[in-house]
Amino acid sequence: GGQFVEAHENLSRDLSCVGLSLKEIDADFFKKSLLDDSIFKVNKIEGQNRQGFVTDIVQSVTRKHTGIFAYEIQTGVESIKAFLKIKPHDREIVLGSAKVLEILNPGLAELLVRRSEHLPFKHCHIREIEVLSKKNSIVNELAPQFLGSFIDFNKEAFVLIQELIGDNWNISEIINLDKWTDQAKENAIKKIARMHGHFLNQEAN
Secondary structure: OHHHHHHHHHHHOOOOOOOOOHHHOOHHHHHHHHOOOOOOEEEEEOOOOOOOHHHHHHOOOOOOOOEEEEEEEEOOOOEEEEEEEEEOOHHHHHHHHHHHHHHHOHHHHHHHHHOHHHOOOOOHHHHHHHHHHOOOHHHHHHOOOEEEEEEEOOOOEEEEEEEOOOOOOOHHHHHOHHHOOHHHHHHHHHHHHHHHHHHHHHHHO
16 A cells, blocks of 8 residues: 555665675775785685575665675785675665565565564664674684674675685575584574574673
8 A cells, every 4th residue: 555655665765875896895895894904916706606585585676786705815924715795785675575575465565664673684784794793702603704894884885704614605505404414403503592592691681
């Protein structure tokens, strides 16, 4: 109805933001993001990386670059491999999800947009960056090393930079559950539960 159109227009108002151009991801970008002035050269690592479903959803409502990209960074003393997670804005996830739901259930799509302020999507574009930047020991057991981040609210560019482990940067391989042993699943669940418990206790205090 009219409420859905109005809510959709309010959310869509800033979708014209250009985001971060891949041409901007150069040595100067990494110097600022990693706080390392010795960086003098970067090379994009090409590969057939399959992006996650969130990236697919938001591409229907924005032309900004989102998803996972890998780079080799040359510093004064070493070569570092890193992957960048260019995160979509929470608003783009809501609108992309609503676009999918509208085909299946227009009423549910309307509810999603109207109640977007109360959904877990809220602030998801900066939440992971904030959590990993704390370099908590519990988080370190679960995630590749946090190297740095880039946030530009005017461009709506939100980038998480982490250590690339090995040569396989197809991060989405995590969804291939047939490669997970029962022990690996149990360990992951325990560590994720510890992490959630840690941050819930912080909020409670």
